[in-house]
Amino acid sequence: KNQVEQSPQSLIILEGKNCTLQCNYTVSPFSNLRWYKQDTGRGPVSLTIMTFSENTKSNGRYTATLDADTKQSSLHITASQLSDSASYICVVSLSGNTPLVFGKGTRLSVIA
Amino acid sequence: DARVTQTPRDKVTEMGQEVTMRCQPILGHNTVFWYRQTMMQGLELLAYFRNRAPLDDSGMPKDRFSAEMPDATLATLKIQPSEPRDSAVYFCASGLALGTGGETQYFGPGTRLLVL
Numbered sequence: 001k002n003q004v005e006q007s008p009q010s011l012i013i014l015e016g017k018n019c020t021l022q023c024n025y026t027v028s029p030f031s032n033l034r035w036y037k038q039d040t041g042r043g044p045v046s047l048t049i050m051t052f053s054e055n056t057k058s059n060g061r062y063t064a065t066l067d068a069d070t071k072q073s074s075l076h077i078t079a080s081q082l083s084d085s086a087s088y089i090c091v092v093s094l095s096g097n098t099p100l101v102f103g104k105g106t107r108l109s110v111i112a
Numbered sequence: 113d114a115r116v117t118q119t120p121r122d123k124v125t126e127m128g129q130e131v132t133m134r135c136q137p138i139l140g141h142n143t144v145f146w147y148r149q150t151m152m153q154g155l156e157l158l159a160y161f162r163n164r165a166p167l168d169d170s171g172m173p174k175d176r177f178s179a180e181m182p183d184a185t186l187a188t189l190k191i192q193p194s195e196p197r198d199s200a201v202y203f204c205a206s207g208l209a210l211g212t213g214g215e216t217q218y219f220g221p222g223t224r225l226l227v228l
Contacts, residue, residue: 044155
């Protein structure tokens with residue numbers, strides 16, 4: 001069964017600290033993996049998209065990694081800011097079509 | 113600043129009533145998606161269109177939900193009759209697919225639906 005599991009479910013960190021969110025998937029055949037940031041009450045915003053051949057992709061203080069062999073991805077946030085408080089959702093696309101498998105998200109709270 | 117717009121932003125209705133949600137995708141985008149988000153299930157893909165043609169609606173309850181694109185600037189999602197379990201936030205997203213997929217999707221602000 002195609003699944004995407006994210007961990008932790010929630011995380012609280014101090015402003016300025018780094019953190020890493022995890023995404024494990026069992027989707028096959030794999031096309032690409034996306035990370036989204038969703039602020040409360042807003043629609044998700046795309047952070048990164050990685051295909052099978054990409055190991056890492058950065059977007060400002062956000063760096064996503066992908067290990068297609070172990071079917072794991074991580075999202076690393078550097079020097080966290082209060083505005084990073086949001087849900088981060090991992091989404092995996094199946095090959096050949098857009099149909100998507102979603103993780104339940106990690107709720108990140110950055111506190112002063 | 114191009115963005116996806118959705119109307120209405122909030123909708124409260126009674127069970128059995130028809131609900132129509134509208135979406136205006138970003139001009140020039142050729143792919144439109146409808147999603148539903150609840151606390152329990154998270155985000156779910158309901159249906160999507162490419163060049164106005166429906167490509168996949170397997171995530172949608174067929175007996176009561178219907179999605180259409182009357183033209184390139186309008187996508188609609190209709191629920192008839194609505195049920196309390198349809199209460200959720202419904203997102204529309206659009207993107208420009210140039211090849212085999214992997215397009216960046218731009219989400220609208222969502223329609224928050226409450227069915228009493």
